[in-house]
Amino acid sequence: MPVTRGEEQRPDRQREWTRFPLLAAVPNRTGERGLAAVRPLGIAATEVAVIAADGPDARRRVLYPVRPEGALIEAATPKTGNYHWLQARAESAEEILVASSVWYFPNPGKAPTEMLLAPKSELEIIPVPLPREHSGYRESEKWQFLVRFHGRPLANQPLTLETEFGSRSTFLTDANGYATVLFPRDFRQAPAPGGGEAGHGPRRAGFVLATEKTAHGKRFLTAFNYTYSQDADRNRSLAWGMVFSLVGMMAAIPLLRRPSADKTREEGTDLA
Amino acid sequence: MLKKLFPTLSHLRSGVQILMLFVTVYGSVVVGHYAADKISNALPVLSCAYDMRSGGYCVLVPIQHQIHHRIGEAMVRAQQLTSQMVLPLLMTLLSFFVFFFIIGKAFCSWVCPLGTLQELIGRLGRRFGIHLRRLEGDDLGEAKRIRPVKWVLLLCLVFLLPLLAGLGVAPHSLGNPYCDICPSRVATTLLTGNTEQLALRRGGNISFALGAIANVLFGFTVVGALALRQPFCRICPMLAFNALFQRLSPLRLVKISRENCGKCRICSEACPMDIREISGEEGSKAFTEDCTLCGRCAEYCPQDGIIKMKWGPLSLFSSSRSYYRDKVRTELPDGSLKPIRFVRAVKSHD
Structure with a gap:
């Protein structure tokens, strides 16, 4: 299983690479796969809401207090689904800040389609769709995100992408509120100190998408952060792949020759 | 109507195979994008999880995964055999068995995408007059001599190495060794236009070597299937896995x-x-x-x-x-096809 476990797929670690609010993963020392810990960064949130795609009503939306070690999300109960939506919120008279991310538990349950589209805050960035199991956001790939305000798609809304490697780009939503985000091919640069990923999955880095809107004298800023990985062609060789495929093909060529002592199956088996 | 469409059992099987090839390789178009939408993650066929369009996963994927990450790692943490460890494996086996009960080992010959591809290539070989080779004493040797290979692959690559990787005895890059050498991974992802799985991983000798084995098997299967029917099926651990349960269907x-x-x-x-x-x-x-x-x-x-x-x-x-x-009249027992008739027989007016 390449990418769906461990720390590789978690929201990002604490770094000084963005000014937008983040939900950063706290390394899981226990190794327990049903536990998660996240820490809100750049947002004065006191709790993290965890929204499940499936399961009993009491488990669909659970609030976890933010402690010094982060918000400790308990083991997901069975059948709450794989992807869980994480959201931290800070509200004042002038502004509403929202940091959001997702967490993948190896847990059966419904697909996150409905959960993602259900309204969760005033200004929302919704990944449509999220990467499937065994997959992930990657350099050079285009993925769609829906931007909504009070549940309605926002047209021509700027959506800013910042990555751990320092890339910054802005995308505009279309008439239906969808922005097509191109993940930059920026893993060429050396990873930040302490960066990179251990383990046998691909190298991963954090990204954040953010959008901002002012309405009725109030500022709304919403961010969605997660990880993306380097392009597969960076650590794979198609040339070697083709060489070994050809070796296999060559090894099979003797089979294509007619055997010398042909025991004549040709003369017919039609006994009818 | 059904009789007209599928006049023989072979025709019916071919129809099912083509339909299942679509479902297993591109099925997410029908069943939905997310992994949770897929038909099952415990199908008794080589339906590849690396194929992002697939409609379901092969049972060997979660078996390796659970042995590696749950059983092996949990044993390291000196936990008892709790339901947390064993239950997921039992659930996988139960899901597998729900499917398996219906048509048993016929999954191999009616549903498996790699089986279908080998069969289609074989037909191409017969059509182009490539001589059929057989695993028989007077040709390539007895088929039964190669039978233990699939059991060795099942035992070592699906059960043993993932467990050793979970225990920390073997490196994590040996966590899903069967997937790493599976030619269906290469073949089915290529069918979706994705060359990533054909490309070999660099940066680790084990990953590179396992990928190289997969590609050699893939190349051998593609060319070998022109002359030898179902070359990979003969050593496929899925066939061995299905054989474990064959009397239960x-x-x-x-x-x-x-x-x-x-x-x-x-x-x-x-x-x-x-x-x-x-x-x-x-x-x-x-x-x-x-x-x-x-x-x-x-x-x-x-x-x-x-x-x-x-x-x-x-x-x-x-x-x-x-x-x-x-x-x-249309196909000989060895799969040789009778020539296609383009002209209808002319009736005699005597």
Whole structure:
């Protein structure tokens, strides 16, 4: 299983690479796969809401207090689904800040389609769709995100992408509120100190998408952060792949020759 | 209507195979994008999880994953055998068995995308007159000599190495070794236009070596299938896995003895797995661990009622002389195709 476990797929670690609010993963020392810990960064949130795609009503939306070690999300109960939506919120008279991310538990349950589209805050960035199991956001790939305000798609809304490697780009939503985000091919640069990923999955880095809107004298800023990985062609060789495929093909060529002592199956088996 | 569309059991099987090839390789278009939407993650076929369009996953994926990450790692943490460890594995096996119960080992010959691809390539070989090679004593050697390979692959690559990786004895890059050498991973992802799985991983000797083995197997299978029927199926650990449960499915082939049975050996000749026992033995001994329930032996048995495909007490198909006569008009038992007729026969006006 390449990418769906461990720390590789978690929201990002604490770094000084963005000014937008983040939900950063706290390394899981226990190794327990049903536990998660996240820490809100750049947002004065006191709790993290965890929204499940499936399961009993009491488990669909659970609030976890933010402690010094982060918000400790308990083991997901069975059948709450794989992807869980994480959201931290800070509200004042002038502004509403929202940091959001997702967490993948190896847990059966419904697909996150409905959960993602259900309204969760005033200004929302919704990944449509999220990467499937065994997959992930990657350099050079285009993925769609829906931007909504009070549940309605926002047209021509700027959506800013910042990555751990320092890339910054802005995308505009279309008439239906969808922005097509191109993940930059920026893993060429050396990873930040302490960066990179251990383990046998691909190298991963954090990204954040953010959008901002002012309405009725109030500022709304919403961010969605997660990880993306380097392009597969960076650590794979198609040339070697083709060489070994050809070796296999060559090894099979003797089979294509007619055997010398042909025991004549040709003369017919039609006994009818 | 059904009879017109599928005049023979082979036609019906081909239709099912093509449909299942679509479902297993591109099925997310129908069943939905997310992994949670897929048909099951415990299908008894090589439906690849690396294929982002697939409609379901092969059971060998979660088996390796759970042995590596749950059983192995939990044993390291010195936990007891709790439901947290064992239950996911049991659930996977149960999900697998729900599917397996219905058509048993026929998943190999009716549903598996790699099986279908090999069969299509084989037909191409027959069509272009490439001589059929067989795993028989007078050609490539007895099929039974190669039978243990699939059991070794199942034991080592699906059970043992993932467990050792979970225990920390083997490196994590050996966590899913069967997937790493599976030619279906390469073949089915290529069918979606994705060359990523064809490319070999650099940066680790083990990953590179396992990927190289997969590609050699893929190349060998693609070319070898032109001459040898179902070359990879003969060593496929999925066939071994399915064989573990073969007596637990109501779908089976049944052969009764008749005094002149075993002389023509056409049933063995028709068998894509070169199972000699079909003609020489009777009862359950006739259908060995290699049988994939394709039904060709029943189609090509020229005697009435000798070989039957049954689901429990129901007889789904029974050999008959008239069916055999019709069948060999278009295709010989070894899969050789009769020439395509482009001109209708002209009626005589005498």
